[in-house]
Amino acid sequence: MYFLPEGLKTAIVAINQLPSTPETLWLRILGRDETQQQAITELLALPTDDPRRSRVLQLLVNWRITLEITEEITEEGGELMAALSQAYLEWEQKTKQEGRQEGERSLVLRLLTRRVAKCLKGCDRK
Numbered sequence: 001m002y003f004l005p006e007g008l009k010t011a012i013v014a015i016n017q018l019p020s021t022p023e024t025l026w027l028r029i030l031g032r033d034e035t036q037q038q039a040i041t042e043l044l045a046l047p048t049d050d051p052r053r054s055r056v057l058q059l060l061v062n063w064r065i066t067l068e069i070t071e072e073i074t075e076e077g078g079e080l081m082a083a084l085s086q087a088y089l090e091w092e093q094k095t096k097q098e099g100r101q102e103g104e105r106s107l108v109l110r111l112l113t114r115r116v117a118k119c120l121k122g123c124d125r126k
Helices: 022-029 033-045 051-070 075-125
Strands: none
Touching: 022 033, 022 051, 033 051, 033 075, 051 075
16 A cells, blocks of 8 residues: 555555455455456355355446446456356356245245135134
8 A cells, every 4th residue: 555645645555466365355356357356256255144245246246237238348358257257147046046035935925824814714614
């Protein structure tokens, strides 16, 4: 980090020179080339239940979609898209799995509601 004079309250961060630690992961994702690729790989290696992982994956997915829509993909951009594609696939799988689980819960709840309602109707007649 390079600090400018105190009155400017500004620092310049050389992202590609940051150490590969969890504390710098979020900044390194904003880097370029190898630095960014490594950071995305580290992100995907985080435990799936880590809340930071899912939030950043969602941001990366949005970034990927924005790049597809707004920019002509260069060779450098193609490498970024490849890294973001892996993040996108993982996010998509997780989202589908959560959707299926929610659908299953909803189905079970509806079936239980019908069964209880049917039982209550039968109990009223006795």
